[in-house]
Amino acid sequence: MRKRLRLKRSREGLHHWQSLYRSSYPKRDHLHQSAPLFHRAFKRWLNENQDRLGVRLVITGRQHDKLLLRFLGYPDCLSISVSPAEISVAVSLEGQFVDYLLCLDMSSPVMKDGAVFCDSCQPEGRALYPSLDAYWRGHQFEAFGDWLITSFVPAKWLGIYQNCAVISVHEPDREELLQAIPLTRPGDTP
Numbered sequence: 001m002r003k004r005l006r007l008k009r010s011r012e013g014l015h016h017w018q019s020l021y022r023s024s025y026p027k028r029d030h031l032h033q034s035a036p037l038f039h040r041a042f043k044r045w046l047n048e049n050q051d052r053l054g055v056r057l058v059i060t061g062r063q064h065d066k067l068l069l070r071f072l073g074y075p076d077c078l079s080i081s082v083s084p085a086e087i088s089v090a091v092s093l094e095g096q097f098v099d100y101l102l103c104l105d106m107s108s109p110v111m112k113d114g115a116v117f118c119d120s121c122q123p124e125g126r127a128l129y130p131s132l133d134a135y136w137r138g139h140q141f142e143a144f145g146d147w148l149i150t151s152f153v154p155a156k157w158l159g160i161y162q163n164c165a166v167i168s169v170h171e172p173d174r175e176e177l178l179q180a181i182p183l184t185r186p187g188d189t190p
Contacts, residue, residue: 035065038084041133042067045141053145054153075158075181087144091158091165093179099165102147109135155183 039062046057056072057080069080078101081088089102107120115128116135129135151167158165158181159172166172172180 034084037132038136039067039082041136042082042141045137049141049145053148055148074183077158077160077181087140089152091160093160098160099163101152101165101167102144104140104143104147106140157181158183 043059050056055074057069058072059067059069061068064083065085066081066083069082070076071078071080077092077098079090079092081090083106085106087102087104087106088100090100091098107118109116109132110119111132115130116132117126117128118135118139121127127139129138154169155167157168157171159168159177160179160181161176162178167183
């Protein structure tokens, strides 16, 4: 018999997990239930951190349980998808998916003894958060922000190859390269 994950509205209006997540739970249903709360938390985090990230992200729409975003001033071949299951940055060429530059799979949070934590992290290095919102911000959104700051923003080139896409500071190696796209913003030089 499978136990379902239930959400309950508290006096503060926030959802709290009433039972522990187990790998036998139907993961998709669990994640879909939390999508609106997750999206609101991501939008708040993005508004608070937009200047720090070094790149402007614009929400372009919503598809099922995903928020769709774009990089303002960057090529249209790059797209961002944010859902309770993952945060990903995809590369498409002529409308065809090529590769992910980033795919952060989201672990399901566990609430125990008033703290929220990641069930995939090792117990000795596990961070405890006071709320689900704090968990998403500290454990998931910040990992995305760190990738933007340390990997994406410094990159000047996007190299599209047969089976992958790569960002780099230097012009891509021409061997097996399908297309090299400069990642320049107005005023930048590749």
